[in-house]
Amino acid sequence: MQSTPPSGGDTLWVSGYEIYDRLSPPFRAFLETLTATCAQPVFKSACEAGGYEVMSPRGSPLNVGYEFEPHHPVIRTHPVTGWKSVFAGVGLHVSRIDGVTSYEDQMIREYILRLITRNHDCVARMHWTRGACAIWSNECTLHAATVRGPDRRLSA
Template identity: 70%
Template sequence: MPFALLDTKLIHEPLKYSGSLDHLEFIEVTPIIGREYPTAKIKDILGASNIEQQIRDLAIIISERGVCFFRASQDDLEVEDLKKFTDLVGKLSGRPKENGLHVHPLYRDPANVPMGNGKTDENIYVINSEAQKKMYRSMIKNRPVEPQDLAREWHSDATFESCPSDFSCLLMQETPPHGGDTLWYSGYELYDRISPSFRAYLETLTATCAQPVFRTASAAGNYAIMSPRGSPLNADDSFAPSHPVIRTNRVTGWKSVFAGLGLHVSRINDVYTYEDQMIREYLMRVLTRNHDCVARMHWTKNSVAIWNNSCVFHAATPDTHLVPGSLRLGIRASSIGEVPYLDPNSTSRREALGSAT
């Protein structure tokens, strides 16, 4: 009797780039992560006759490179344009049909600062350090007196949801003359820099991604948490889902470290306390000792970054308080993707590209 052929088909077949963006000038930020478009305008993509083809191709590029920067001033990009652009990147790259843009759990907070136009929008998160201090005032009493460990800043967006964000897009409207940079780190390369045997073990693990601050903040402010939040599955207020430590990116079919480290990860499941600590500290050690896996964005007014949360971690640099009179203000929209999964037939980035880097 002949042996049955193994099923090697992926759950989501990787998308193929069609070449519709070849006319745009670009620079690869590093060999591993990041692409910058120095002159491209997002509004032109939204107005193109082949808009769906261009945005699908852009979703592929973002997913392969991790993050893309649009350096030219996007001062003609309105709030509705930002929302439409982010929504289409997620929609046209295969997210669940019932999903849309994320709604921030604390949108009803009276301290929710409006956008520059004086309005609020449930699908827009305003990046404003002063506003964040007010919204998360319940955390003030827990602030450490020792110097801050900036490794804690690394995270991917909305991992506290059952369906986290796939793509996030940030338009920085005001930025200080120096400081306030954002860094992105390749989860693909983090996976590739772990030994094969340890990778295989990590693929068996999940982690709890708890964020209890939302419930404490809403209780302190006496208002209801928003629900649902971009997906019918993001409807409760537990904010403690379990996600795979290693996940597959649906667009590329590549494996990435996902729920093994970061601001929202509270525990590796089904291991002893010391083992949990050891695993997370090891992954953070690999991250912090390999800065060639980082793409850094020094923001300029009205520049944009869009990234794939399934394969990158990011961290803002909290140094703007050192620049007197500085203001760091931006608006972010986030698409909501699928429940994170690990496809046993997926490969690493290096394996897929046949590359040592």
Template identity: 75%
Template sequence: MIAADPDHELRYKPMTYGGSLDHLEFVEVTPIIGREYTKAKIKDILHASNAEEQIRDLAVIISERGVVFFRENQQDLTVDELKEFTDLVGKLSGRPKENGLHVHPLYRDPGNIPMGNGETDENIYVINSEAAKKLYKTMAGKDSKEPKNLSREWHSDATFEICPSDFSCLIMEETPPHGGDTLWCSGYEVYDRISPPMRAFLDTLTATCAQPVFRSACTAGGYEVMSPRGSPLNVGDEFAPVHPVVRTNRQTGWKSIFAGVGLHVTKINDVYEYEDRMIREYIMILITLNHDCVARMHWTKGAAAIWNNSCVWHAATPDTHLVEGAVRTGIRASSIGEQPYLDPASTSRREALGLPRA
């Protein structure tokens, strides 16, 4: 059992909000997860006279709320500004100094289509369903004729790396009139929905997060995978790191379910096969039963979202093929954080805030 140790100091001192964003209008998406800034422009935050203070405060809000939406059209933000903004959110919130933005592993793939401006960038992932079909055509089970299992959509970004993404920022360039929503689920709250004895057990577990499609895509395409990818530790083409099932968020000091479910998690380590399946199904059931843990974004042209991958999963809704003429494209930059860890001094979110058990 890895219980909170009051005599042990947290590895990272929790960040506190300084008030620099109090002038911005916002609504909380739900009581548990998500905030939406209704009129704010990322460009204004990035170029404010106290930009670092505002971005640091925004990192606190993202880390506590899980995900932040910017509803106003953000398409005046250049690609370089999107990269700078995302990089600063990670840097100013204490990520390892040697880390930067994630590099798309399959950047050299001819199926990696350009952004809307016709350019490509190794630090930008283009959200496009047609491109995804080309990039991930070697993924196992892709040609299954069975109904789509949407539980497979849940993931946090770059879990297949030794150092995954801490923050990801996505600007949606083109959206259909309906469909294509994205959902985020709070790993903090899912952890708090678990009984103390079960939480103590999950605290001891790790998971293998293998994603062999990157190696198979490079082999099929005859090119080398990009390396390093935002951290000196993210090298090579193995893409099968071991991460804790429960991790500590460095910005808050709160525990979250992390490598327990989703697209990149291939097995829970050191348990029997049935137990592995049972644990992952149990966590997925918690996500689907507790929809108050979920924030949903209906995209509008130019809207943006930035989230903390250490404490939320997200899932796209793959239903745009049902909308005639639907186009859904966007660009995403991701900062690379530390190697996931579970701090003995960390607590759950509700424990830290003095809230009753769910």
């Protein structure tokens, strides 16, 4: 970070490894059989609001226009460490857990979110300052930005 903007927030990371380790072995085995449909529900509105032109295709030839709905494993094995991690299951980008009922989808996502929000010891928070740098692997961490106003206090 060369300089910090007048508004913005911190970044929160949670270890997908740690969330996986907190699951019972039978539940781990079940989640390892599932995928999640991921999308960016605000992609179109964010592009329009920012005046961004959408390139087509982007990455996969299936990513044309505003269409973008990949399926990712709920549990992923990191290609370098070989460790298993909760990869997909929560967040704005997850539309649904594939192959389960809507009630089961809701239960799974609420449970994973509860593991994250009720276990602060697996969450790291970084306050961005001039000269700050962070490196992480999206294959084993979940991350989100906090919202702060120009005076750096947390917004309500």
